Amino acid sequence: DFKNPFKGYELFGNIEYRATDDRTVDIQDFSIERMYLGLKDETKEFLLGDFYANFSEYSLGNALKGLKLTLGGEKSSKLTLVGGMDVSKWEDLWEKRWDDSASRKYVWGVRLENNLLDNKLSLNFNYGGSKDDEAYISSSSSPILVNVISSDLKYIINNYFTFSSEIAQSFSDADTRLDEVKTKSDYALKSILDFNSPAYTLTTTYSRIGNNFATTGG
Numbered sequence: 001d002f003k004n005p006f007k008g009y010e011l012f013g014n015i016e017y018r019a020t021d022d023r024t025v026d027i028q029d030f031s032i033e034r035m036y037l038g039l040k041d042e043t044k045e046f047l048l049g050d051f052y053a054n055f056s057e058y059s060l061g062n063a064l065k066g067l068k069l070t071l072g073g074e075k076s077s078k079l080t081l082v083g084g085m086d087v088s089k090w091e092d093l094w095e096k097r098w099d100d101s102a103s104r105k106y107v108w109g110v111r112l113e114n115n116l117l118d119n120k121l122s123l124n125f126n127y128g129g130s131k132d133d134e135a136y137i138s139s140s141s142s143p144i145l146v147n148v149i150s151s152d153l154k155y156i157i158n159n160y161f162t163f164s165s166e167i168a169q170s171f172s173d174a175d176t177r178l179d180e181v182k183t184k185s186d187y188a189l190k191s192i193l194d195f196n197s198p199a200y201t202l203t204t205t206y207s208r209i210g211n212n213f214a215t216t217g218g
Contacts, residue, residue: 006039013037013049032090045070053082053109058168058188058209059150060109060128062086062217065093075115083108086130086217104136107216122154126168130216134177142175146214150188165191172214186210 003012016033020026036049047068054061066084087093087104109128116123132143150168157163167189175181190207 009039009041011037011039028089028091035090040070043071043073051082053080053107055080055109055111055126055128056124056150056152056166056168057190058152058166058170058213058215059126059148060107060111060216062107062130064107065090066107072113075119077115078113080111080113081109085133104133106131106133109216120156124152126150126152128216131176143177144214145173145176146216147171148215160195160197162194162196163192164194165189168213168215170212170214172212184212186212186214188213 001012001014003010005011013036015035017030018026018033019030021029034050036047036051038045038047038049040046045068048066050063050065051068052061052063053068060082064082064084064086066082069081070078071080072078084107085093085104086107092104107128107130109126111127112125114123115121127147127149129145129147131145134143137143148168148170150166152164152166154162154164167187169185169187171183171185173181173183188207188209190205192203192205195202
């Protein structure tokens with residue numbers, strides 16, 4: 001791990017590398033466990049490598065190997081763009097695929113966060129997309145394409161009550177190999193009311209997820 005200031009920016013990174021001949025630990029003799037490099041200041045962040053993108057429950061939540069760009073601060077509007085591959089090991093990117101290889105899919109997304117009313121209201125918009133890599137799908141399985149849009153919010157009513165909700169719509173193609181397969185769409189929604197006091201906490205939740213609703217990994 002390292003962190004270094006660089007002309008007003010902070011350069012940071014991490015690499016974890018393992019060598020073992022114990023096949024119960026890792027089937028690889030040598031493997032990169034984790035690796036990333038980033039550059040950031042108070043309002044911008046650029047990261048290349050391993051990262052976890054968690055937009056919202058219904059839109060996008062994936063551990064990716066790729067690129068992440070963030071513009072804006074915590075107390076103002078913030079834009080996040082991500083793109084990469086949802087794959088377990090770095091070696092899967094260059095080694096020959098085997099029948100027992102883990103699946104791989106491409107994931108991309110955008111999230112816009114807005115803090116309003118003196119930070120009492122957080123209103124966010126999300127888009128996420130994913131597509132299975134057909135080379136990593138067996139002939140008996142179907143590669144899936146998913147696009148989902150959602151909006152989530154959190155409103156601090158007073159010192160005791162907080163309301164949050166999300167509504168989402170997905171569009172999924174159950175088999176990208178077949179032109180005649182139609183895209184299915186469905187929606188999901190949730191609403192949560194939290195009561196917090198020094199002595200008690202009460203949470204009430206309602207949610208509904210459609211039969212054909214799909215996420216990129218949330």
